[in-house]
Amino acid sequence: MSDLGRSILITGGTSGLGYQCALELARQCPEARILIASRSDTNSAAASINKALGQTNVQYLPLDLSNLDNVRAFAAEYAEGKYPKIQALVLNAGLQFPNGVTYTKDGVESTFAINHVGHALLFHLLRPHLAEKARIVITASGTHDPAQKSGLPDAEYTTAEELAHPSPQSAKNSGRQRYATSKLCNVMWTYALDKRLIAAAARGEERYTVNAFDPGLMPGTDLVREASAVLRWIWNNVMPRMIPLLRRFVHPNIHSPEESGIALARLAVGEDVAGVSGAYFEGTKKINSSVESHVVEKQEDLWHWTVKHVARDEEELRTFDSL
Template identity: 50%
Template sequence: MSTYATSILITGGTQGMGYHTALSLAKQQPSTLIVIASRTDPKNAAASINKLLDQSNVIYMPLDLSSLAKVREFATRWDTAGHPPIQALVFNAAIQFPGGIEYTQDGVEASFGVNHLGHALLFHLLVSKLTNDARVVIVSSGVHDPSLKWGLSPAYTTPEEVAYPKPEAIKGSSGRDRYATSKVANVLWTLALGRHFASQPSHNDKTVVALDPGLMFPTNLARNASWIVRFLSLNVAPRLVPLLRAVVSSNINLASESGENLAWLAVGNEVRGKKGVYFEKRGEHCVSKQAEQEELQEELWRWTIDKVAESPEEKARFAKIE
């Protein structure tokens, strides 16, 4: 029997913004089990947070979002562990490949597969574990909206074409553009989930929101970039944030600041009950014209269920959000 009444699950919670989110939530909610989940925990983040706060409510569980089978293994381990009901699912993990195209273990374009598909399956497998007033918080990005002119060109067409891009599409895009495309999917899915929650009385008290954390330093998102980019991102850019914020954009933040904002979405009273709302920092913000299209939201919702469900029975359960 767990000594905690509820739990919060944070994907990618071992480094960068995810670490600071976990730290903030553990400090605010010492009686809640905080579970940080990522492929590895190289710096023993859970132990570090526990020691820093003189607490013991943070644990680590390995999770590989690049494999649907391993996402299912994680859900099984969650069941076996007997963790308390989930009060917040914080989908923070993300990956970006600045070079050539990469694929998940399931043959899906990797940015879309990890940033969207793995998280969507995890949601459907754990939805029955959510509290009645649980929150689902998805980290997206302003790069999903080309009108914001962050220098990336998302190319979202259909989920099938994004998951399995044709040679001409691969030739005409970069890894950073594919990352931006996956962030479009994050927003579309957030809005679709919010509408499906709102349509079902059993989910009326739940919350689903997305966050644009802004251009952020330091970040482990650049881990697949060249050594010079990694060095600048981790060691130089954080010192320049105040200057960059003044001359480039107000939405340039330290990882600790974005982590606090993400934690606020997970537990802040001001957010309670909102469904399908997109935030920049702590303010509601419009989404791209493309992401506003309900037909695209529903297409992705249906396609995702068809892709991750293993049987007709599971497909029906996922569609009903059971």
């Protein structure tokens, strides 16, 4: 691969929304190194994009967000690989577990671990590699907001500790509810990070931006790959053909992965949103997120629990928490 001048890194870019975003980023930024970080690349996403565009700037890097040791190994390999500075960090990967509670190798509830904790550690470890005016974009979801009436159980944030290690009572919550709550965490962490980035810029440090993104409902993506065979078949074979009808009669925020991928890429590289930070976007529109997402006490609980959990020692804790 040629020595390109900047990197754009996207997690979960091997299929669905992430793939379409990576494709659009590669199309718009042929001079950038597009890095797709995911647990596996069984679809040969990077090679497929390179072939489709006649380019060589897309590369796959293995990353398992459910394993904090693997996230650390990834960051170390990134530093050793002498990649260009990261102009955009798209924290997109997400998963839901519709059945009983599952836990990662680190002993954290899997939905919360993959959708939030692993991404938070990845950001902190890659922060030294961010370029001037870098953008961080976090894929959230309208399911975090009860007012959206998405059909999922309402998100409910008590404490980060409760989400990481559910009590016997909260362990009874459905996997779909845990997913909605993890998306609420994505939005709250966006706001908590933005506040700290503003403070860091006031101290003379580089000003980065961070925004949250709702791609809408996207039938045909891998989001329900842990669901039953019947539901997966309907999701992958029936609903994608009905998007215009679903958008008209069910909810307007239903899109194809291609449409949402372009909207996500815009937040990463679009000139019209340069400098925008601390915002929540539904597709291309900046809108208000849920009432609960703006509760500062909950944002701070999530922030402080997260840095304490992912830091391996006191020195790293101070570094992560010093934003």
